[in-house]
Amino acid sequence: MKLFDVYPLFDLNFTKAKGSYLWNDKNEKYLDLYGGHAVISIGHSHPTYVQKVTEQLQNIGFYSNSVKISIQEEVAQKLGKISGYDEYSLFMCNSGAEANENALKLASFHTKKKKNICFTNAFHGRTSAAVAATDNKSIIAPVNQTENFIFIPFNNTTALEEAFSNHEISSVIIEGIQGVGGVQIPDVAFLQKIRSLCDENEAVFICDEIQSGYGRTGKFFAHQYANVKADIITVAKGMGNGFPVGGVLIAPKFQAKHGLLGTTFGGNYLACAASLAVLETIENEKLMQKSSELGSYLFDQLKENHLIKEIRYQGLMFGIELKTPCTPFRNKLLSEFKILTGNASCPNTLRILPALNITKTELDLFVDAFKILSKSNDNL
Numbered sequence: 001m002k003l004f005d006v007y008p009l010f011d012l013n014f015t016k017a018k019g020s021y022l023w024n025d026k027n028e029k030y031l032d033l034y035g036g037h038a039v040i041s042i043g044h045s046h047p048t049y050v051q052k053v054t055e056q057l058q059n060i061g062f063y064s065n066s067v068k069i070s071i072q073e074e075v076a077q078k079l080g081k082i083s084g085y086d087e088y089s090l091f092m093c094n095s096g097a098e099a100n101e102n103a104l105k106l107a108s109f110h111t112k113k114k115k116n117i118c119f120t121n122a123f124h125g126r127t128s129a130a131v132a133a134t135d136n137k138s139i140i141a142p143v144n145q146t147e148n149f150i151f152i153p154f155n156n157t158t159a160l161e162e163a164f165s166n167h168e169i170s171s172v173i174i175e176g177i178q179g180v181g182g183v184q185i186p187d188v189a190f191l192q193k194i195r196s197l198c199d200e201n202e203a204v205f206i207c208d209e210i211q212s213g214y215g216r217t218g219k220f221f222a223h224q225y226a227n228v229k230a231d232i233i234t235v236a237k238g239m240g241n242g243f244p245v246g247g248v249l250i251a252p253k254f255q256a257k258h259g260l261l262g263t264t265f266g267g268n269y270l271a272c273a274a275s276l277a278v279l280e281t282i283e284n285e286k287l288m289q290k291s292s293e294l295g296s297y298l299f300d301q302l303k304e305n306h307l308i309k310e311i312r313y314q315g316l317m318f319g320i321e322l323k324t325p326c327t328p329f330r331n332k333l334l335s336e337f338k339i340l341t342g343n344a345s346c347p348n349t350l351r352i353l354p355a356l357n358i359t360k361t362e363l364d365l366f367v368d369a370f371k372i373l374s375k376s377n378d379n380l
Contacts, residue, residue: 010334012030018043020033020354022044030338031340032354033339033340033341033354034341034351034353035353037179038211038216038353039240040241040242041241041287041355042277042278042281042285042355046277046281049278051277052274052277053273060269063269065264069272071269071273074276075090075272076090079247079249079279082282083220084220089250089254089256090249090250091266092245092246092271093246093247093248093266094245094263094265095244096130096211096235097124097130098125098263099235099246100124100125100129100133100208101125102234102248103173103232104116105129106204106232106250106261107171107204110253111170111203113168113169114170115148115149115150115168115170116133116149116150116171116173117163117171117172118149118150118151118173120152120154121178121180121184122173124173126139132145133149133173135151136345150163150167154181154184155184155187157189160190160193160197161193164201169198169201169203170204172194172197172204172205172206173208174186174194175212176212176213177211177212177217179317179344180344181345181346182346183313183317184319191223191228192226192228195230204232205232206233206234207233207234209221209233210237210246211237213233215288215356216238216314216317216353217291217295217316218289222314222317225314231250231251231253232249233248234247234248235249241278242274243274244265244271285357287357290357291315291356294315294360298352299318301364305371305374307322307324307374308321309348316353318351322348322350324377325348326343326348327343329373330350333366333370339365352366
């Protein structure tokens with residue numbers, strides 16, 4: 001049997017990782033500024049993470065949600081405290097797509113309505129409803145096609161109001177910051193308008209914080225910059241620092257009942273141990289504050305570069321839009337400087353999503369490489 005070939009792969013085989021670095025099978029060292037799509041939130045092989053997951057595995061790794069798993073309650077309490085959503089409930093699952101599936105389903109159960117508003121350049125996952133809310137026709141199969149998702153222009157208040165006027169809306173789903181879309185940041189007024197229209201129309205405000213959450217932006221959730229509260233918040237990626245885990249934060253107004261949602265692997269002992277390690281590290285190492293400070297530092301180092309058209313960022317979530325396509329630039333960063341970065345759906349945008357405990361010295365390696373490559377851009 002061979003692997004189903006759906007991923008374009010770099011010719012890299014990593015065998016070891018620590019902090020913000022990875023080593024391949026040739027013992028070559030790479031600086032990780034992408035964290036596997038913002039998954040590595042507290043650094044590779046963080047001691048707290050390794051210790052907690054190891055100790056948990058030595059005791060019990062798995063049983064189903066047919067029994068009480070008390071470590072789930074520890075995760076919920078810690079997450080509520082750090083995020084500022086302590087009055088909400090937590091449903092644990094396995095991934096971001098699954099979190100969004102459950103969020104959309106829960107909203108529809110609550111409102112008894114079908115139509116959902118989503119936005120241009122959005123990415124919410126590759127499963128049934130999540131992919132239908134994603135603005136990429138190439139990954140939407142016929143079985144996923146539905147009229148229940150209404151796409152409107154991002155940050156367009158007029159279109160948002162019109163959609164509410166013309167349809168019975170169950171929910172609005174929006175990313176705290178669009179990641180795949182190129183680090184597009186929703187306007188404060190736009191998020192506030194979503195909140196008010198959802199209130200007026202008895203619709204559910206779902207904020208997808210799968211990439212932009214968990215302290216990456218300097219606040220626990222990106223939407224908190226707009227001083228609004230979402231009804232449902234979805235999380236994953238940085239939640240487990242590499243262990244597959246996702247979650248749905250649910251406002252008190254939603255009524256739980258047995259069988260309403262369910263999962264086999266979600267909230268297992270190991271996932272919870274990983275989640276606790278992340279939350280404790282964010283809190284103990286003050287990583288939200290560091291993310292904010294380091295983001296400002298990186299912006300200051302790059303803002304005058306002649307090759308850059310625009311820098312969109314909050315904390316350590318960066319979209320660096322070049323004046324030329326970023327693929328050659330990104331490939332040179334990898335081949336000549338051994339620095340891993342990401343791309344986006346907009347071809348000129350380089351995405352930077354490092355671990356939140358990266359150092360200024362490590363960021364300077366990227367800044368120096370960026371300056372060198374920008375001077376020799378004609379040769380890329």
